[in-house]
Amino acid sequence: MPAQTTIRTVMSPGRYVQGPGAIAKVGEYLAAIGRTPVIVADDIVWGFVGHDVDASLKAAGLPVIRDTFSGLATAATIERLVGVVKDNSADVLVGVGGGSTIDAVKSAGHLAGVRWASVPTVASTDAPTSALAVVYTEQGAFEEYRFFPRNPDLVLIDSQVVANAPAKLLAAGVGDALATWLEARATAASGSATMAGGLPTMTGTALAKLSWDVLWENALPALDAVRDHAVTPAVEKVIEANTLLSGLGFESGGLAAAHAIHNGLTAAPQAHGLAHGQKVNIGSVTQLVLEGAPTSEIRDFIEFTTRVGLPNTLTEIGLGVDDVETLQAVAEAATVETETIHAMPFTVRPADVVSALRSIEGLATRVRAEAGLPAPVKYLAHH
Ligand SMILES: [Zn+2]
Numbered sequence: 544m545p546a547q548t549t550i551r552t553v554m555s556p557g558r559y560v561q562g563p564g565a566i567a568k569v570g571e572y573l574a575a576i577g578r579t580p581v582i583v584a585d586d587i588v589w590g591f592v593g594h595d596v597d598a599s600l601k602a603a604g605l606p607v608i609r610d611t612f613s614g615l616a617t618a619a620t621i622e623r624l625v626g627v628v629k630d631n632s633a634d635v636l637v638g639v640g641g642g643s644t645i646d647a648v649k650s651a652g653h654l655a656g657v658r659w660a661s662v663p664t665v666a667s668t669d670a671p672t673s674a675l676a677v678v679y680t681e682q683g684a685f686e687e688y689r690f691f692p693r694n695p696d697l698v699l700i701d702s703q704v705v706a707n708a709p710a711k712l713l714a715a716g717v718g719d720a721l722a723t724w725l726e727a728r729a730t731a732a733s734g735s736a737t738m739a740g741g742l743p744t745m746t747g748t749a750l751a752k753l754s755w756d757v758l759w760e761n762a763l764p765a766l767d768a769v770r771d772h773a774v775t776p777a778v779e780k781v782i783e784a785n786t787l788l789s790g791l792g793f794e795s796g797g798l799a800a801a802h803a804i805h806n807g808l809t810a811a812p813q814a815h816g817l818a819h820g821q822k823v824n825i826g827s828v829t830q831l832v833l834e835g836a837p838t839s840e841i842r843d844f845i846e847f848t849t850r851v852g853l854p855n856t857l858t859e860i861g862l863g864v865d866d867v868e869t870l871q872a873v874a875e876a877a878t879v880e881t882e883t884i885h886a887m888p889f890t891v892r893p894a895d896v897v898s899a900l901r902s903i904e905g906l907a908t909r910v911r912a913e914a915g916l917p918a919p920v921k922y923l924a925h926h
Contacts, residue, residue, distance in 0.1 A: 557576075588640040849911055
């Protein structure tokens with residue numbers, strides 16, 4: 544898909560704040576953005592951070608207004624949040640929690656005509672920094688990307704809160720962020736448009752590569768530390784790579800096959816219980832196969848992502864090589880005209896995706912056996 548533009552562009556959040564205890568400064572940073580924030584956080588998240596957010600808002604002279612939104616960002620839940628903004632005459636909507644809460648907040652903030660801020664409590668996706676949201680159907684399938692003219696005015700992430708969450712969520716974020724370089728590399732090679740609506744800049748592409756390098760160096764020690772809920776320099780680096788570098792890298796560097804295959808996988812009910820970054824990792828391995836990447840590169844990627852705790856076989860996501868009908872549906876969804884798979888530097892047809900998806904099963908099973916790594920088992924039963 545050649546880009547219909549010669550414009551290059553980068554988008555970014557107004558401010559990024561990260562560190563242990565950062566949550567206690569949320570009021571201070573929000574006071575620079577608006578006078579009447581509405582905090583969107585479910586009861587579980589509020590149980591972890593509610594005390595600090597409440598105290599911080601009061602210290603900054605801001606009212607404490609919370610909506611208990613939970614679930615997926617759907618057209619209906621977004622509309623409801625628009626109503627909450629209007630009912631409270633809010634001027635900034637603040638998503639505290641995971642990717643769905645934050646995507647719903649971005650969509651609702653934009654529709655309501657107010658500012659919005661991301662306060663992720665996990666580093667499991669790069670959604671918090673971007674100016675787009677993924678909206679799902681009531682059944683949990685990918686519906687559409689919604690694009691906004693602005694990124695969040697603030698992205699604030701408390702490293703200790705992230706380290707207190709289960710390590711598998713940080714691992715999922717590593718899966719989302721590793722795809723960023725593979726996709727930015729393909730987008731640069733094809734000269735396709737990025738999610739920011741122009742050609743990739745050197746900046747976007749370089750940040751995607753930096754995210755990749757940081758993760759190969761730090762992901763495994765960071766996961767070790769987070770299993771003990773410890774914040775170390777490696778944890779800080781992985782949080783920044785997962786959240787900021789990957790966010791800037793995908794938005795201004797471009798998405799390609801990996802995320803299109805993720806979106807296709809949302810059409811398979813078997814994969815519904817998986818995290819975004821887990822499905823994206825299946826997309827990354829499949830993209831490497833589609834592009835005929837060097838065998839050593841594919842082998843290294845499979846070994847590394849197995850050690851991180853990410854799926855790289857069909858078995859792990861509840862599918863098999865014989866599920867031809869489901870794989871065909873995934874491939875059809877991944878290759879619709881609007882999908883980013885057409886940013887690959889060659890034509891990708893549904894049959895190519897089916898073949899690549901089927902091939903990763905035997906490929907990854909063999910690579911893992913040769914490396915002395917565990918054979919694949921279905922994820923949902925074990926994680
Ligand atoms: Zn993603």
